[in-house]
Amino acid sequence: MNRNLLITGGAGFIGSNFISYLLKKTDYFITNVDLLTYAANSSMIKTFNKSQRYRFIKCDISSDKELNQVFDQPYDAIINFAAESHVDRSIEEATPFINTNIIGTFNLLEAVLNHKARKMIQISTDEVYGSLNPDDPPFTEKTSLSSNNPYSASKASSDLLVRSYFQTHQLPLTITRCSNNFGPMQHTEKFIPKIIMNALHNKEIPLYGDGLNIRDWIYVEDHCRAIHMVLEKGVPGEIYNIGGSVEKTNLEVIKVILKELNKSEKLIKKVADRKGHDRRYAMDSSKIKRELGWSQVVSFEEGIQKTIKWFSEMNRRDDD
Ligand SMILES: NC(=O)c1ccc[n+]([C@@H]2O[C@H](COP(=O)([O-])OP(=O)(O)OC[C@H]3O[C@@H](n4cnc5c(N)ncnc54)[C@H](O)[C@@H]3O)[C@@H](O)[C@H]2O)c1
Numbered sequence: 001m002n003r004n005l006l007i008t009g010g011a012g013f014i015g016s017n018f019i020s021y022l023l024k025k026t027d028y029f030i031t032n033v034d035l036l037t038y039a040a041n042s043s044m045i046k047t048f049n050k051s052q053r054y055r056f057i058k059c060d061i062s063s064d065k066e067l068n069q070v071f072d073q074p075y076d077a078i079i080n081f082a083a084e085s086h087v088d089r090s091i092e093e094a095t096p097f098i099n100t101n102i103i104g105t106f107n108l109l110e111a112v113l114n115h116k117a118r119k120m121i122q123i124s125t126d127e128v129y130g131s132l133n134p135d136d137p138p139f140t141e142k143t144s145l146s147s148n149n150p151y152s153a154s155k156a157s158s159d160l161l162v163r164s165y166f167q168t169h170q171l172p173l174t175i176t177r178c179s180n181n182f183g184p185m186q187h188t189e190k191f192i193p194k195i196i197m198n199a200l201h202n203k204e205i206p207l208y209g210d211g212l213n214i215r216d217w218i219y220v221e222d223h224c225r226a227i228h229m230v231l232e233k234g235v236p237g238e239i240y241n242i243g244g245s246v247e248k249t250n251l252e253v254i255k256v257i258l259k260e261l262n263k264s265e266k267l268i269k270k271v272a273d274r275k276g277h278d279r280r281y282a283m284d285s286s287k288i289k290r291e292l293g294w295s296q297v298v299s300f301e302e303g304i305q306k307t308i309k310w311f312s313e314m315n316r317r318d319d320d
């Protein structure tokens with residue numbers, strides 16, 4: 001039987017990769033709800049519109065009135081990608097983070113409570129666990145929440161709302177928490193696309209602080225496969241950590257990309273550090289591997305090559 005999914009934020013980086021993945025691999029019907037903020041990729045919407053199994057509704061999830069129009073049919077599941085996602089922006093101006101990430105999630109939970117959707121997956125992040133010291137073990141689902149920036153705090157707040165609706169109302173809700181994604185369609189404000197685009201244009205690449213902060217990188221398609229498994233087999237009330245198990249300093253990441261592009265390391269420019277900059281993220285994904293059979297298939301090196309190829313082609317198209 002075909003299934004009816006409501007995907008929020010499906011014009012953004014991970015959401016649009018997830019829709020591409022589902023249109024290829026499943027026969028689900030998809031309603032994509034997105035406010036089309038600066039972060040949205042409208043060219044993807046045009047591509048998806050060609051499918052008979054897809055429709056788009058422009059809507060702000062933080063407005064319960066706007067969101068109401070989306071529930072003109074029942075949904076088998078909501079997958080909530082919609083968010084303000086950039087840490088630097090949350091440090092400058094946190095208001096949209098509170099509205100979209102917290103109020104938006106609350107509105108979606110109310111919709112599930114009111115039987116407008118049968119279940120919901122909240123797409124969350126490893127940032128909610130805070131920062132690790134060099135010798136600490138990776139974050140598990142039991143690690144306590146310890147946000148250090150407004151983006152992270154807004155995501156932790158929405159995770160707690162999801163938990164509370166599960167505990168109080170016994171709704172079928174699950175949370176996934178993933179490490180740093182990279183791949184096609186990511187906004188160029190984020191680190192890896194910025195490195196690639198600046199390098200292609202021989203522009204300086206800003207490296208915050210000493211450049212030794214560590215992130216755990218995962219190719220976006222591996223994340224999408226994990227979410228699909230949680231949609232199919234996830235247990236209500238559970239949290240699933242998803243990570244690439246690829247810990248790299250920011251300096252190492254820049255060097256890998258410059259080498260691939262045959263560009264000089266002289267492009268690297270150390271700049272002032274991010275305020276409250278988390279030192280290290282690392283995810284323990286053993287639960288989703290053990291319980292749902294997920295594992296990552298794309299290595300960091302292969303993912304970087306695919307990502308460089310995608311951004312290089314986009315860059316050539318823009319130049320034409
Ligand atoms: N990028 C990562 O590395 C990463 C890692 C783990 C988890 N996440 C989470 O995954 C989700 C998607 O992240 P992303 O990197 O694709 O983000 P993104 O910024 O690329 O996309 C977010 C999308 O949400 C839409 N949106 C914003 N406010 C909205 C609103 N009020 N109503 C409806 N739509 C709205 C935007 O228009 C955009 O299309 C987020 O919830 C983020 O917290 C991201």
Ligand SMILES: Cc1cn([C@H]2C[C@H](O)[C@@H](COP(=O)(O)OP(=O)(O)O[C@H]3O[C@H](C)C(=O)[C@H](O)[C@H]3O)O2)c(=O)[nH]c1=O
Nearest residue numbers: 085086087125126179180189190191206207208213250
């Ligand atoms: C943009 C930029 C970043 N950086 C550093 C800062 C970080 O240590 C690292 C990655 O930064 P970025 O902003 O791309 O990602 P994070 O702050 O780790 O957050 C990302 O990964 C999590 C999981 C999410 O949940 C976020 O949504 C997602 O944006 O590079 C630089 O040194 N220079 C730059 O110009």
